Amino acid sequence: MLQYILRRMMLLPLVLLGVTLLIFAMMQMLSPYQLLGLYVKAPEELRNQNLDALVEKYHLNDPVHVKYGNWMSNLAKGDLGWSESANMPVTEALLSRFPATLELAIFSVIPVVIGGIFLGAVSAVNHNRPLDHTIRIFAIVGWSLPDFVFGLIILMIFYGVLGWFPPGRLGTQAELIVMSDSFVQYTGMNTIDAILNGNGTVFWDALRHMIGPMLTLAYLWWAFILRITRSSMLDVMNKDYVRTALAKGVPERMVIRKHVLRNAMIPVTTVAGLMVLGLLGGVVIVETVFNYKGLGLLAATAAQQLDYPMVLGTTMFYAFMLVLTNLIVDVLYAFIDPRVRLE
Numbered sequence: 001m002l003q004y005i006l007r008r009m010m011l012l013p014l015v016l017l018g019v020t021l022l023i024f025a026m027m028q029m030l031s032p033y034q035l036l037g038l039y040v041k042a043p044e045e046l047r048n049q050n051l052d053a054l055v056e057k058y059h060l061n062d063p064v065h066v067k068y069g070n071w072m073s074n075l076a077k078g079d080l081g082w083s084e085s086a087n088m089p090v091t092e093a094l095l096s097r098f099p100a101t102l103e104l105a106i107f108s109v110i111p112v113v114i115g116g117i118f119l120g121a122v123s124a125v126n127h128n129r130p131l132d133h134t135i136r137i138f139a140i141v142g143w144s145l146p147d148f149v150f151g152l153i154i155l156m157i158f159y160g161v162l163g164w165f166p167p168g169r170l171g172t173q174a175e176l177i178v179m180s181d182s183f184v185q186y187t188g189m190n191t192i193d194a195i196l197n198g199n200g201t202v203f204w205d206a207l208r209h210m211i212g213p214m215l216t217l218a219y220l221w222w223a224f225i226l227r228i229t230r231s232s233m234l235d236v237m238n239k240d241y242v243r244t245a246l247a248k249g250v251p252e253r254m255v256i257r258k259h260v261l262r263n264a265m266i267p268v269t270t271v272a273g274l275m276v277l278g279l280l281g282g283v284v285i286v287e288t289v290f291n292y293k294g295l296g297l298l299a300a301t302a303a304q305q306l307d308y309p310m311v312l313g314t315t316m317f318y319a320f321m322l323v324l325t326n327l328i329v330d331v332l333y334a335f336i337d338p339r340v341r342l343e
Contacts, residue, residue, distance in 0.1 A: 019316075024067075030308060034308050036054055037081045037082055037084070037308055039074065040082050080094075084310075086307075090309050097294050097298045100188070100189070100293055100295075102189065104217075104287075107210055108217040109272075111218050112275065116225025116226045117268065119226045120229025120233065121230075121233060123230045124229070124233035124237065125256060135226065139223040142219050143227065145219075147283075147286055150220065151286055165208060167292070169206070169292055169293050170205055171209070174190075174201060178193075184197060191207055210292075216289075216290075217286055225272065232267050299314040
């Protein structure tokens, strides 16, 4: 197992290098003046100096390999430039918004994975029975419905009519508490910090604001995980070793738990890994619909305002998360299927 993990980790630097080369190649489609935001430290530098002088100062007219070296040097130091849309350095903006998206991802992924796998397993076991058809209709509707449409329906019913789950991340009263000196922000995640501070008001307010986007993400991803689990389990249930175990009199419940479910988890693990990546990278549409101030809304605002440093910064962050998530999925494969370790 350890050798397998080490082999995967040795490939990580090469993959990350390839990611930086790809992003840098896309950067070459921008003019030197548009790339200045990647190097300046404050907006005053752009407003108070000659742009041609800044281009020369940051070597943006130099050969490609020199520009790549300078950019990698800044990247290694965590310097991604200045964001006009966020009015702060790109790195600082990403770090300030990441806890919000991470909090939403944590609260969303647990019911999605557990609910999706459970419903998919129930559907497969009850193949072509009324319960299977009901769950399949549920999945088809969920997967076919655009996320912004379902999000707007949630807002219309639960906020517009019932007034239960408002958009945003915190209400005015809770936000004042969080910004006060008496409230210590340990993690940047409001629910966790509220528990650590022993503040029930902030906890319930933060949870109430997350329920809308949570419901939207959960239903859409539930449907996807459910369909993958059902298809994978049906495929495994038709294998010879499963039929042999049943013919020998092994209880069906034991066969499903020990043989079918575990072997069916391999494609589900891939999908779950990509789902977590999507949540951590920021669900742009859902966060925009609910005005939830995470990475998704940050990226959407930057794109609308043509904030190139922020767009490139979020792209780089998302690419790194993709590489790390794939590494975690590879390791999980080895735990689920021991044959993978020998490849």
